[in-house]
Amino acid sequence: MPTxxxxxxxxxxxxxxxxDKIRQEVLADLGEDDAAYIRGxxxxxxxxxxxxxxxxxxxxxxxxxxAGTTALAVAKILENMEIGHNVLxxxxxxxRDPKIHSTTWEWDNATPAxxxxxxxxxxxxxxxxxxxxDRDIGYSALRVHPAQQWHPxxxxxxxxNALLALFFEYGIAIYDAELERVAKGEKDARxxxxxxxxxxxxxxxxxxxxxxxxxxxxxxxMLPTLLGNLTANMARNVWAHIVxxxxxxxxxxxxxxxxxIENETRAQxxxxxxxxxxxxxxxxxxxxxxxxxxxxxxxxxFPDLPSNRYAQIAPRVRALCARFGLPxxxxxxxKQTCSVWKRILRLSLPGGSQAPRPxxxxxxxxxxxxxxxxxxxxxxxxxPNGDGKEAARKSRGLIAR
Numbered sequence: 001m002p003t004x005x006x007x008x009x010x011x012x013x014x015x016x017x018x019x020d021k022i023r024q025e026v027l028a029d030l031g032e033d034d035a036a037y038i039r040g041x042x043x044x045x046x047x048x049x050x051x052x053x054x055x056x057x058x059x060x061x062x063x064x065x066x067a068g069t070t071a072l073a074v075a076k077i078l079e080n081m082e083i084g085h086n087v088l089x090x091x092x093x094x095x096r097d098p099k100i101h102s103t104t105w106e107w108d109n110a111t112p113a114x115x116x117x118x119x120x121x122x123x124x125x126x127x128x129x130x131x132x133x134d135r136d137i138g139y140s141a142l143r144v145h146p147a148q149q150w151h152p153x154x155x156x157x158x159x160x161n162a163l164l165a166l167f168f169e170y171g172i173a174i175y176d177a178e179l180e181r182v183a184k185g186e187k188d189a190r191x192x193x194x195x196x197x198x199x200x201x202x203x204x205x206x207x208x209x210x211x212x213x214x215x216x217x218x219x220x221x222m223l224p225t226l227l228g229n230l231t232a233n234m235a236r237n238v239w240a241h242i243v244x245x246x247x248x249x250x251x252x253x254x255x256x257x258x259x260x261i262e263n264e265t266r267a268q269x270x271x272x273x274x275x276x277x278x279x280x281x282x283x284x285x286x287x288x289x290x291x292x293x294x295x296x297x298x299x300x301x302f303p304d305l306p307s308n309r310y311a312q313i314a315p316r317v318r319a320l321c322a323r324f325g326l327p328x329x330x331x332x333x334x335k336q337t338c339s340v341w342k343r344i345l346r347l348s349l350p351g352g353s354q355a356p357r358p359x360x361x362x363x364x365x366x367x368x369x370x371x372x373x374x375x376x377x378x379x380x381x382x383x384p385n386g387d388g389k390e391a392a393r394k395s396r397g398l399i400a401r
Contacts (some may be wrong), residue, residue, distance in 0.1 A: 048075035
């Protein structure tokens with residue numbers, strides 16, 4: 001049985017074929033149960049939103065305010081995470097339902113769907129964790145890996161990361177305009193301005209709906225309704241920030257250079273998605289509320305497979321990683337969140353440790369993914385139930401690097 005100590009190029013290609021097999025099996029099995037799932041989630045989300053909005057109409061009553069705000073916050077989380085994110089990925093396009101399709105869906109978010117699909121689906125999922133290409137590495141504002149050059153502005157990143165969490169949807173909306181590339185002359189300012197105008201129009205409609213129209217409908221409950229809507233939006237923003245940051249920023253998540261992925265095969269692409277992504281453990285409710293991004297590894301391996309299938313696939317992917325001696329970074333949510341904040345705090349200061357770079361090995365970039373190690377990893381390093389950190393460190397020099 002191959003392990004991290006003996007993963008050859010042939011083993012790696014076999015690893016890729018096994019993942020292709022999982023993908024094809026799921027695609028062949030999609031049917032009415034899957035369609036009923038997403039239609040059921042959308043129906044639940046709409047009932048929660050209607051209930052929340054109705055309760056907030058009488059929000060001068062504290063129990064109504066609390067229940068209405070909670071229902072609205074849950075509805076917004078479901079709409080953004082399990083529905084919006086995944087519909088816009090095209091996960092449900094196979095149903096050929098024009099009402100639940102990536103080309104027609106517009107979500108309850110300040111970012112226009114068309115802009116998000118380019119920056120997320122195309123840029124992030126193509127260049128996952130590649131320095132200088134994947135702008136999701138720190139979102140152009142945070143230093144989340146030692147390979148990013150330190151600047152004094154990062155001293156404040158714990159503070160502005162907390163602010164980013166509260167207003168995450170607006171941060172993402174502005175981020176998609178790539179203003180730092182405009183400043184460097186790498187992007188046409190007119191294109192950025194066109195994007196910002198689209199963001200302003202979308203954000204304006206969101207603000208009008210949540211902070212003007214519905215509060216006015218509440219009459220004497222105007223101010224409590226406005227506060228309830230603000231609270232629901234901030235709760236959704238903070239939760240989305242936690243889920244998304246736990247996907248790629250905990251300890252053990254790998255980053256790559258453009259040179260390392262030259263002539264990348266499909267199997268090597270799978271390996272990069274695995275090493276650059278992190279899961280968090282939990283039950284069905286946690287998976288639902290995270291948009292199944294608790295299965296970030298499976299999402300990055302198969303971004304267009306329906307999200308309800310990730311929990312089914314995950315044990316097979318984990319077993320496959322154990323078979324080939326590859327890390328599988330999955331820990332409880334609280335541990336991944338603490339790991340993210342530890343990294344943000346540490347890297348706000350100069351320095352930071354990182355694994356040996358490719359040029360420090362004897363192998364050329366094109367051969368690094370199949371380079372044999374000098375020492376075999378221990379059983380603990382190969383453990384599929386471990387946090388993946390040590391195994392990932394090992395794998396940098398043994399497999400992926």
